[in-house]
Amino acid sequence: xxxxxxxxxxxxxxAPVEYRIPADxxxxxxxxxACGTAHYENPINVVGTLPVWGDGVDGQVLLCRRAIEPRHxxxxxxxxxxxxxxxxxxxxxxxxxxxxxxxxxxxxxxxxMNVTRVGQIHLFYRARLLSTDFDPGPESLEVRLFHEHExxxxxxxxxxxxxxxxxxxxxxxxxxxxxxxSTDID
Amino acid sequence: xxxxxxxxxxxxxxAPVEYRIPADxxxxxxxxxACGTAHYENPINVVGTLPVWGDGVDGQVLLCRRAIEPRHxxxxxxxxxxxxxxxxxxxxxxxxxxxxxxxxxxxxxxxxMNVTRVGQIHLFYRARLLSTDFDPGPESLEVRLFHEHExxxxxxxxxxxxxxxxxxxxxxxxxxxxxxxSTDID
Numbered sequence: 355x356x357x358x359x360x361x362x363x364x365x366x367x368x369a370p371v372e373y374r375i376p377a378d379x380x381x382x383x384x385x386x387x388a389c390g391t392a393h394y395e396n397p398i399n400v401v402g403t404l405p406v407w408g409d410g411v412d413g414q415v416l417l418c419r420r421a422i423e424p425r426h427x428x429x430x431x432x433x434x435x436x437x438x439x440x441x442x443x444x445x446x447x448x449x450x451x452x453x454x455x456x457x458x459x460x461x462x463x464x465x466x467m468n469v470t471r472v473g474q475i476h477l478f479y480r481a482r483l484l485s486t487d488f489d490p491g492p493e494s495l496e497v498r499l500f501h502e503h504e505x506x507x508x509x510x511x512x513x514x515x516x517x518x519x520x521x522x523x524x525x526x527x528x529x530x531x532x533x534x535x536s537t538d539i540d
Numbered sequence: 541x542x543x544x545x546x547x548x549x550x551x552x553x554x555a556p557v558e559y560r561i562p563a564d565x566x567x568x569x570x571x572x573x574a575c576g577t578a579h580y581e582n583p584i585n586v587v588g589t590l591p592v593w594g595d596g597v598d599g600q601v602l603l604c605r606r607a608i609e610p611r612h613x614x615x616x617x618x619x620x621x622x623x624x625x626x627x628x629x630x631x632x633x634x635x636x637x638x639x640x641x642x643x644x645x646x647x648x649x650x651x652x653m654n655v656t657r658v659g660q661i662h663l664f665y666r667a668r669l670l671s672t673d674f675d676p677g678p679e680s681l682e683v684r685l686f687h688e689h690e691x692x693x694x695x696x697x698x699x700x701x702x703x704x705x706x707x708x709x710x711x712x713x714x715x716x717x718x719x720x721x722s723t724d725i726d
Binding site for chain 2 (some may be wrong): 360361362364367368370378393394395396398417435437440442443462463466470475533
């Protein structure tokens with residue numbers, strides 16, 4: 355199990371921390387050797403969209419080619435870390451604007467994927483594209499639409515992106531409603 | 541908009557931090573005045589269950605009376621912070637065990653509630669109780685089952701608990717499937 359030891363010093367007073375189990379707890383926490391404060395580290399949410407242009411099996415999916423590490427040059431759905439002060443849906447819409455400059459109508463929460471190995475939960479919303487005018491942000495080399503048979507499966511940036519796309523095409527092929535998929539990514 | 545300034549010192553080197561906007565960013569981050577590292581703060585996930593004993597409109601809901609602050613003495617669904625190394629579903633099941641000692645079969649993700657004011661997302665799973673033997677943990681004064689007409693609406697600990705219960709009884713009354721509810725809590 356992946357457990358980061360991100361803290362070396364106490365964010366409250368600056369003294370060194372030790373990882374130990376507080377008296378009323380059952381997990382190691384970064385605990386200050388001076389002021390005694392225990393600091394908690396928790397999974398982070400990554401939020402994004404699966405934007406589609408057009409209906410039915412001819413609908414095309416928007417992907418962005420990454421201009422940053424990790425996975426520079428690989429294709430991804432627009433997504434990024436949820437920020438304080440925004441809802442998951444607001445964060446997903448913001449990332450779609452920042453990375454693709456795409457106009458969308460946000461739809462339902464479609465995938466919740468636990469990536470426990472790296473302490474993340476990935477949440478993808480379906481989205482309907484309102485235009486094909488895009489404006490790649492500084493984190494994207496290019497943005498384009500893909501028919502299902504054009505998806506660059508070998509050049510996708512992340513396993514959660516592959517998983518979301520596979521579920522989407524399968525649901526679409528079988529005429530299923532696009533209900534929430536919850537899954538764990540090893 | 542609620543933005544905490546949790547960091548006073550750099551968790552990496554211990555020097556004081558300042559909140560400022562990094563060159564490639566658009567939000568204030570805790571930035572070390574010595575080593576320059578920017579530290580990110582993100583919303584935290586609270587995970588729990590809505591455990592039900594029995595079927596149909598006679599089914600009873602499990603609630604725990606809190607033995608800790610905040611909201612000592614008030615009633616809540618079993619829930620707590622998601623920990624590193626576990627999926628949302630695993631965390632929800634763990635909290636149900638820790639706070640109620642209840643035997644459950646976990647069902648679908650039922651509520652995703654953004655509580656942006658305090659930087660949290662609350663995720664509640666439906667759960668089927670397998671027994672009425674409970675074992676309240678140190679965070680619970682008591683654990684008991686409630687019919688809908690017995691729910692202590694004025695003594696519930698949190699708005700997300702009230703919201704989840706309201707949605708559940710409404711879905712049940714109307715014979716609707718218990719599909720995911722996404723909502724924002726002011």
